Amino acid sequence: MLYNKKKNRIMISTWKRSIRPSHSSQELSFHPSFKKRSIQMNYTSTCTFPSTFLSFKACLENSKRKASQEEEGGSSSINGPDSHHPFTGRHNKALSVMRLNSSLASSTSISCTTFNILAPIYKRVDQLNQSNRESHSRDLWYTRNQDILELLLHQRSSVICLQEVWVANEELANMYHDRLATAGYDIFQLPRTNRRGDGIINISFQSLLTAIHKDYFELVNYRELLFNDFGDRVAQLLHVKSLVPFPSFNGKQDVQQEVLIVNTHLLFPHDSTLSIARLRQVYKILEYLEAYQKENKLTHIPIILCGDWNGSKRGHVYKFLRSQGFISSYDVAHQYTDSDAHKWVSHRNHRGNICGVDFIWLCNPTRSNSRKPLRTSWVEAVFSIIKYQLQKASIAEDNKAFAILGGNLTYSGFCQELQKVNLMGIPHGLSFQETKELWVRADLARNGVFDYEKLKKTWNMRTVDQSKKCKERVMESKKEEEAVGLKVKKAVLFPQETEKGLWPEDYSLSDHACLTVQFSLVKIISSKNFV
DSSP, X not given: OEEOOGGGEEEOOOOOOOOOOOSOOSTTOOOTTOSOOOOOOOOXXXXXXXXXXXXXXXXHHHHHHHHHHHHHTTOOXXXXXXXXXXXXXXXXXXXXXXXXXXXXGGSSOEEEEEEEOOOTTTOBSOSSOTTOBGGGOHHHHHHHHHXXXXXXXXXXXXXXXXXXXXXXXHHHHHHHHHHHHHTTEEEEEXXXXXXXXXXXXXXXXXXXXXXXXXXXXXXXXXXXXXXXXXXXXXXXXXXXXXXXXXXXXXXXXOBOOEEEEEEEEOOOOSSGGGHHHHHHHHXXXXXXXXXXXXXXXXXXXXXXXXXXXXXXXXXXXXXXXXXXXOEEHHHHHTTOOTTOTTSOOOEEOTTSOEEOOEEEEEEOOOOTTSSOOHHHHHHHHHHHHHHHHHHHXXXXXXXXXXXXXXXXXXXXXXXXXXXXXXXXXXXTSBXXXXXXXXXXXXXXXXXXXXXXXXXXXXXXXXXXXXXXXXXXXXXXXXXXXXXXXXXXXXXXXXXXXXXGTOOOTTOOSOSBOEEEEEEXXXXXXXXXXXX
């Protein structure tokens, strides 16, 4: 089923931009190597973990042949952990983890895959001629996208979130719709609003595509978020109910868990002045999620955010989402901290730089006072961007970045400084209303003078106060009730080398890795007035 009704589109901005920046960016915080990395393959059996999709495809074909032979001989194709089946044998542990979703029909888990499949109009096929793209050759893009579908259907995730689906090409779009629908998925597609991809040429028209498997979820509601801003980015919101019978924690009726799922593709930070635009896109998503939860009285519901976030763990978007209670599922599964920024990668850009930009974020129902108000987090994140830009412009030390503004900075002077670092006065910069709000927050004494040090102290005091309130609420357990959330069980990247911070030279399926996460239910304590 293809679902794309205009009545569910949410216009969350009226800004329209057409500028296309071209400078390098600090936002991504690329892997320290800054080089294309390769790795030697060492196969210990006829079919070990395939580091490239060509190996994966050979494995898949070999698997089908052996399964057919075993079926003719009356034996099972999967015989346990010591089987020599190419997908389940003891020599193929990594691949068995990657395909953790293929046997979910009898489990009580749900899974999610996010993958930027690289639109053919962006895939360069000739390093000497950068204008030569894969979109010029049907054989190339057709074969590669068929291989992508083989991977996705082999994984059989409950939810599939794709970015850069080249819907300008009807044949390619139908390929995804037909094969996913045949495999039991309902399909939801949302093109970018300018119908031009990134504004290059009309044939670059691309979209998001989200597919939910009918065996695992039924749709409750579907909304389309149209930013209509610089880059013409969009997001999909799916409110789904699980059909997997999760055992209840009180021994009563099985739980049919509801989940909110978002698929998006943020603007690429061509230069650091786009940090505000990228942060604003995330803010709009979270703002709408809050409104949707309140409107539908969804007091206890997990949220999963999927997509290509075009920013690393060192970026402002990552820190903003963390401040709102979201966790990176992959990092949780591998017990990485926020400071482990280069343990893994998921993208190699056109310059050859590698970094981790693809995330599946999870936010479980929490107590209402356990995190900062959304607008407060937004303001703090914007001030963090301003601080970074001032520091970079003046080569000032971190704790002296705002000192260069002077001790008697007025509102007009504040605006002038923002313009100097290209955060105001440009189409994708801070608006007049946003700048005024920042000033009101900074002018705590109401004397018309900026005081950043007092502002920081106020934030710190609020954080301590929130922690105290949270502890008090834990003691008052009668005022709280149990809720059901999601727990990260496993998370894998394909190809496997990316989990070690390496990018295999012979991987050509996309310029992104494929991320898959498996979740199970967990009992948590949640406030009755969560929203």
